[in-house]
Amino acid sequence: MHRRHGLSVRRKLTLSYAGFLMVAGVLLLAAVWVFLLRSYPSGMLIRSVLLRGFGPAVGAILAFLLVFGLLGGWILAGRMLAPLAQITNATRMATNGSLSHRIRLPGHKDEFRDLADAFDTMIARLEAHVAEQQRFAANASHELRTPLSVSKSLLDVARADPNRATDPLIDRLHTVNTRAIDLTEALLLLSRAGQRSFTREHVDLSLMAEEATETLLPLAEKRGVILETDGEIAPTIGSPTLLLQLTTNLVQNAIVHNLPGRGTVWVHTDVCPKTAVLTVENTGEQLTPQLVATLTEPFQRGTERIHADQAGAGLGLAIVKTITDAHDGTLTLTPRSAGGLRITVELPAPAPHTDR
Secondary structure (H helix, E strand, O other): OOOOOOOOHHHHHHHHOOOOOHHHHHHHHHHHHHHHHHOOOHHHHHHHHHHHHHHHHHHHHHHHHHHHHHHHHHHHHHHHHHHHHHHHHHHHHHHHHOOOOOOOOOOOHHHHHHHHHHHHHHHHHHHHHHHHHHHHHHHHHHHHHHHHHHHHHHOOOOOOOOOOOOHHHHHHHHHHHHHHHHHHHHHHHHHHHHOOOOOOOOEHHHHHHHHHHHHHHHHHHOOOOEEEEOOOOEEEEEEEEHHHHHHHHHHHHHOOOOOOOOOOEEEEEEOOOOOOEEEEEOOOOOOOHHHHHOOOOOOOOOOOOOOOHHHHOOOOHHHHHHHHHHHHEEEEEOOOOOOOOEEEEEEEEEOOOOOO
């Protein structure tokens, strides 16, 4: 929800403290003035002297109370709201996908501690639920790999048997089984990437791009798609295996969802002050922003863009998004005005070395 900027809670509390202190000071000085008037009920000279001496003192006292109220209110409000800042930071981390962080607010029990404890409990349950789902996906993938592999071996033997009659059913079963194996491997990779349980190393995205394009060059030639790779060295920190999978998925997606026989794929790497950037762009059919917004969801495919020989499992860009999130990066999908798609991955660049 978009909201207009207003005064912060700290400023509001500061003004409230200062205002309350000023009102209390005015009431106190008024009471003193009434007391002095009652003490000297007569004598205009005495009242005139009191007024001349009391007026400047009142102004000085009120100025002091204003400064003291603003300064003291600012400090007190900051101390009071410090736990709320911790809770806000933890909430933002959880929103960005980091469910392992806990507030663990110290101190005696109060409203802020109750809120922090409730938040920690909620995040702990959410983390356990997510971990359970990831373990289920990983275990299911492992359980499916063995029977699918056995089926594939049996189908390979049947297809290679020289005495068998030509049977289109066997070929179809082999295709379906291969798709099932690809889907299982993709689910397993999706689960592993989501758990962020990988060793981070220095990785150059330009090398990942070169390796991916070399691997997929036969597929591009088969489809008549031109591959163009260029760019600068783009260092980042992460898993070489996962980042190579990310790059391969992007390039394969750009080749498959292209114009057969006359398509082009551009793979470009760049480096910015704080990020390493990988961009994969391809020609293709016109895509709407509404369709592009759904392409990173699991099992979502662009309508009329899938070809039978390389349909995939519908998890290519979902895996790319998961790997990008696991590396604290950002993924941007933009439809090209001339048709096709432009995908940009931005990953944090390694911190520069400083000589001591």
